Amino acid sequence: MWTLTGVFLWAQAQKAPDTIVFKAKMGDVTYTHKKHVDAVKGDCKACHDKLFPQSKAPINFKAAMHKKAEAAKSSCAACHVAGGTSFASKGNCQKCHEKGGAKG
Ligand code: HEC
Ligand code: HEC
Ligand code: HEC
Numbered sequence: 001m002w003t004l005t006g007v008f009l010w011a012q013a014q015k016a017p018d019t020i021v022f023k024a025k026m027g028d029v030t031y032t033h034k035k036h037v038d039a040v041k042g043d044c045k046a047c048h049d050k051l052f053p054q055s056k057a058p059i060n061f062k063a064a065m066h067k068k069a070e071a072a073k074s075s076c077a078a079c080h081v082a083g084g085t086s087f088a089s090k091g092n093c094q095k096c097h098e099k100g101g102a103k104g
Helices: 002-012 033-039 063-072
Strands: 020-022 029-031
Touching: none
Parallel strands: none
Antiparallel strands: 020 029
16 A cells, blocks of 8 residues: 555656646635746755655645744745745735736
8 A cells, every 4th residue: 555655656756747726715826836946956855855745735834824834944935934045925925825816
């Protein structure tokens, strides 16, 4: 059972998606996987498996409006945090959360 699951996940890992949509009441978030891979010059290890296990499991970013992840520098907030390589949550909700259905 364990082995079969492992093979299944490995087979899935062959294909990296261009975008991944995270559903949120605040407005869905379209994550640009492809752009992010370019931003780290193709280094998959910048995110896998430490930050994201490629498992479709919850990414654990939303707690306390991202403040928990920012405090722990985990999930998206490993980079999206004050002093990180990209913009933090504060004041930038609409850079990630779409408003009224259109990606802004
Ligand atoms: C770097 C991108 C990013 C920014 C900036 C951002 N969010 Fe999010 N937000 C997400 C993602 C991705 C999720 C889904 C996380 C998950 O499933 O764990 C989410 C989820 C949420 C949720 C949970 C919604 C639900 O349906 O449970 C809330 C509330 C939220 N964000 C509020 C905010 C607020 C308020 C701001 C601005 C202060 C903000 N977010 C800025 C990416 C972002
Ligand atoms: C900047 C962060 C980041 C980088 C770099 C990155 N990924 Fe991802 N990747 C994610 C996130 C976030 C997810 C969604 C959460 C999850 O499945 O763990 C994901 C999911 C995946 C998935 C599963 C998709 C699905 O439908 O479940 C595959 C396959 C994947 N990445 C492959 C790659 C490959 C190959 C590379 C290097 C070329 C790479 N990733 C680099 C963030 C990244
Ligand atoms: C390894 C570092 C890293 C991680 C992890 C990461 N990002 Fe980013 N992100 C960046 C960089 C670098 C940029 C480009 C620089 C900028 O625009 O500030 C960026 C840009 C963005 C943008 C604006 C450009 C675009 O692609 O539309 C959004 C939205 C975004 N990230 C959302 C997310 C979400 C959601 C997550 C978690 C699922 C996440 N990021 C995880 C580094 C990261």
